[in-house]
Amino acid sequence: MTSLLGLIAGFLSIIGGAISDHVPLSSLLNFTAFLIVLCGSFSASTLHFGLGNMISGLKAFMWLIKPPSVDLHKFIDQVTEWSSLARSQGTLALESVIPDVSDPFQKQGLQMIVDNTSPDDFAIILGTMAENAAHHQQIPAEVWEAMGGYSPTIGVMGAVMGLIHVMMRLDHPDELGEGIATAFIATVYGVGFANLVALPLGNRLKQLAKKMEREREVVMQGFMLLAEGKPGIVIRQNLSSFLDDHGKKKGKGGADAEPEAVAAPAE
Incomplete structure (x- = not known):
């Protein structure tokens, strides 16, 4: 939600600057320029x-309101219960708990355990799924960053097109000032x-994907330990070592460092 507030604040700052300089807000509205820039960038x-991929990128805009996230504390409780049950x-x-799991990644992990997938195949399949999910979740960020790269150039194209139109009406000098302003x-x-939108949003989506x-x-x-048949207390201790008091992963370098796998103690 704070990201959305930042986006709104950016637009308000531009509007406030225009008002403070006594620029009519109506002069900032031009449907032709809007059509050229937005449709051209898209x-x-x-x-x-x-x-x-474009549709995925546009849908990801809603991540500003409700960022996707995994409640790791809840997951640790769940996987501990699954271990006790297994x-x-x-x-x-x-198999009885699979319908209650909404996350496709977790559901596939449980299904493979129920199917008695070998540990080697389990690690390969789950790792491949994780890589595919990470790639898919990076695409929205790349889409918005690309739009942020294209839109300034397309805006210049729109300005040049407007200036061409102005130059064609040099016989109306009283219209030149307004025409040039509209072109820009x-x-x-x-x-x-x-x-204000595309590049900041792309960077924000990249952070969320990471x-x-x-x-x-x-x-x-957690699923690797569950597949190995580790007791619930071992799984809880292992996974809890990835968390700090705020539910974020930690590593040797602090709360923002990449975590290292903690070896589970022997049964």
């Missing part, structure tokens, strides 16, 4: 990434969209 990015009733008993609105749209990747590493560690 079209160029669609050519770059394909329509499916050790007391066998791994087939975990496309540049304002292009630069403003890139630096956060989800780190959370997924903890989930993978």
Whole structure:
């Protein structure tokens, strides 16, 4: 939510600056410039990434309101319960809890344990799924960063097109000032969209993707221990070592460092 507030504050700062300089807000509104910059940036990015990835990128805008996240404390409690269930009733008993799991990654991990997948294959499959998920979650950031790269140039194109139109009306000198001002609105749209929306949003989505990747590493560690038949207390101790008091992963370098796998004690 703070990211969304930052986005709104950026637009308000531009509007406030225009008002303080006695610039009519109506002069900042130009549908033609809007069409050129936004549609042009979208079209160029669609050519770059394909329509499916573009749709994923646009949907990821909602991450500003509700960022995707894994409640690791809740997951540790769950995987501890699953371990107790599997050790007391066998791994087939975990089949009953699969419908209650909403996360596809966790659901696949449980299904492979129920199917008695070998440890080597389990690690390979789960690792491949994690890599695919990480790649998919990086795409929205790349989409917005690309749009931020294209929009200023397309804004300049819009300005040049506006100036061409002005030059064609040199026989109306009273219209030159307004025409030139209108032409440069496309540049304002292009630069403003890139630096107030697209590039900051791309960087924010990249941070969220890395956060989800780190959370997924903890989930993978939990399923590896569960597949090995470790007791619940061992799993809890191991996974808790990845967390600080705020539920974030920690490492030797502090709360923001990459975690290292903690070797589980022998049963």
